[in-house]
Amino acid sequence: MEKAFDHLGIAVRNIDETLPFYLHVLGGVLMDRYTAETKGVEVHVAAIRVGDMHVELLEPTNRESPIARFMRQKGQGVHHVAYRVPNLEQAIEEAKREGVRFYEETLRINARGRRLIYMHMASTSGTLIELCEYP
Template identity: 40%
Template sequence: MNLTHIEHLGIAVKSIEESLPYYENILGLKCYSVEEVPDQKVKTAFFKIGQTKIELLEPTSEDSTIAKFIEKRGEGIHHIAFATPNVSEALAEAESKGVRLIDPSPRKGAEGLNIAFLHPKSTCSVLTELCEDPNKK
């Protein structure tokens, strides 16, 4: 699979507003984007550190996957995302190697990226996201 770098780490939080002071005042990072992704029932906040981003994920609905994650496991690391030049190709390769897919084809995610998730039952219990920036093709 052609992965170029860790695109971001997704961290589930109950409240972005309550989490921001830690990332900005303690760690010294600057939040550069807050965005709601309605179809995923999530609000996101992004920080950049080197080539990698940190994505805070706040549920916007009690039935969102992030709300369910927090209820079951508490706040914390939710997923790791890898950048790839072509999500469709990466999905096909993963599936051909027996990896269970959550998303059989790419969909739009935060920041306009094409994304898809691999099921943690096939990825050593780590929810894995593949990200492709359509502007960098």
């Protein structure tokens, strides 16, 4: 199945302090801004287009969110790489046939309708990879 780069998720302490760099220095355009309140997500998101690339700044909304835990361990920076697929269920099944494991609890629809799941980092040599499908 064809996969295409979709976005980078970047963990930040404060979106308002980080946005000027992406907007003014890199020349990005703020496409959307929202809060995901789903348990196990809890994050403010700023979606930015920089050229033909999409970046999501992710600011945790509580100390126990996955982004907050990530930043305690690794600091700010790239949290995940996302790839768009035309059919999420099919992409999951194909990957599982190749021995890829998933964080099954991450399968969900986000606040903007994107369906997604994260691959287990043991299957990806340590990189958190999201597969996503748009409605």
